[in-house]
Amino acid sequence: MAAPTVTAALNATSYAPGAQMLLTVTYGDPDTKTLTVTVVVTDAQGNSSAPAKVSAVIDPLTVTVTDDSGRAWTRVSDNGTVAVYRAVA
Amino acid sequence: MPRVTVTVRDSTGQTATAVADYTLTPPVLGGYYLSGNADPTADISGGNFRSLTQYRSFADSNVFPGYNKQWLLTLGRSGMQMNMVLELKHYGAGDPGPQTFTVDGVRYTVPAPTMTIQQRPGSVWPKAYGYGQVIAGQCDGLFARALSQYRTLGFGVNIQLASELDTDNEFGTTEAGKAYTWAESDARAVQAMAYIVDWFRDRGLPSGTTFSVGVGGFDRASFKRTHPESLMSRLDYLQWNVYATSASDTALARFRRTKDWAVADLGPVALSRPVIVAEWGVRVAEIPDQAAWIATVPPAIARLNTERGPFFARTNYFNSGWGTLSPKAAGLAALRSAYARPPYV
Numbered sequence: 366m367a368a369p370t371v372t373a374a375l376n377a378t379s380y381a382p383g384a385q386m387l388l389t390v391t392y393g394d395p396d397t398k399t400l401t402v403t404v405v406v407t408d409a410q411g412n413s414s415a416p417a418k419v420s421a422v423i424d425p426l427t428v429t430v431t432d433d434s435g436r437a438w439t440r441v442s443d444n445g446t447v448a449v450y451r452a453v454a
Numbered sequence: 455m456p457r458v459t460v461t462v463r464d465s466t467g468q469t470a471t472a473v474a475d476y477t478l479t480p481p482v483l484g485g486y487y488l489s490g491n492a493d494p495t496a497d498i499s500g501g502n503f504r505s506l507t508q509y510r511s512f513a514d515s516n517v518f519p520g521y522n523k524q525w526l527l528t529l530g531r532s533g534m535q536m537n538m539v540l541e542l543k544h545y546g547a548g549d550p551g552p553q554t555f556t557v558d559g560v561r562y563t564v565p566a567p568t569m570t571i572q573q574r575p576g577s578v579w580p581k582a583y584g585y586g587q588v589i590a591g592q593c594d595g596l597f598a599r600a601l602s603q604y605r606t607l608g609f610g611v612n613i614q615l616a617s618e619l620d621t622d623n624e625f626g627t628t629e630a631g632k633a634y635t636w637a638e639s640d641a642r643a644v645q646a647m648a649y650i651v652d653w654f655r656d657r658g659l660p661s662g663t664t665f666s667v668g669v670g671g672f673d674r675a676s677f678k679r680t681h682p683e684s685l686m687s688r689l690d691y692l693q694w695n696v697y698a699t700s701a702s703d704t705a706l707a708r709f710r711r712t713k714d715w716a717v718a719d720l721g722p723v724a725l726s727r728p729v730i731v732a733e734w735g736v737r738v739a740e741i742p743d744q745a746a747w748i749a750t751v752p753p754a755i756a757r758l759n760t761e762r763g764p765f766f767a768r769t770n771y772f773n774s775g776w777g778t779l780s781p782k783a784a785g786l787a788a789l790r791s792a793y794a795r796p797p798y799v
Contacts, residue, residue: 367468369464371471424465426464427462431459432456432457
């Protein structure tokens, strides 16, 4: 199994009290794959059902964000490779 | 320095981590000025007002704390941060002739001011001690007198030299019969400001003493001329004033304007200095709902302080002239509310 990778970038290095802070997390793992299983049922007469699809993720990743000042970070978006978190300075 | 740590974990427990450090700027000091250098104690009571602007002329015999200004001692000793604007300008009251006085046993004679400033056509040009007079050492007695008084205050202040050099020099200056253009006046002013800062710094100053040079900040070329790195290395703060005088003026745009010029035009030393806004105000003639405009200032300052460049450290509302609060009660309530929100807390 390969190890995951991650980078973290803030939208600023210095924040005024009350300012919005944005954290962009870019992450991935070579093993992570999304596969789609498609099921079609066919009877003896050759009638087929509509295809039914279901997705599964192989080696899924979990992302956790902690802040040593106790600031709470809230996830704003996550597309599987880039996640954006928000906090208030 | 706070640190945020991101951990990614896969299904087998393998992890990767990344960190990002950040700093938090201190709360901005919300401040005030009351017309006529008047006692602001009643207006600011109960509010988060932590900064005050005051104006004095070096020509006056009582610079610190100022004539009939015992209240300034009370406020200063309670932690109010003072921005003392000290001007070469003669305020016109009293005799603008030569002065002879004794400071700590030393007799000084200071000649009459020989410069005119603010030479707007059709107006009466105020007198000021000349940039040349300063550099020639003729005004050292004025500085000695102010310093002697300053040492008795019991707290350090920011000394802002000049209120607005751009306003003073905009229409040129005249010293001892010789006329100087705006640009020439700016260059001479920079030399004189450096002389004064050096004069004070060469002597014992109360702890917490800082320096800045005053500008309105309305002219980009002048702003650049008056902020060379050689001068900024002597100063602790940048300074400019901010007014809304048009119905379309937003707080963000008005506070941003001079900052953008600083970022574009000034050197790294200047950009390392935080900003004191000695005066900000919203003119009721064009913007009748002053309170609503004031309410937009905290988010504007918070946003600007996240952007590249110097951060706003103090913003002092100018309840006088263009900034006169009318009705006063509603304006003061808006200021109280604004200063109770981030980035002021």
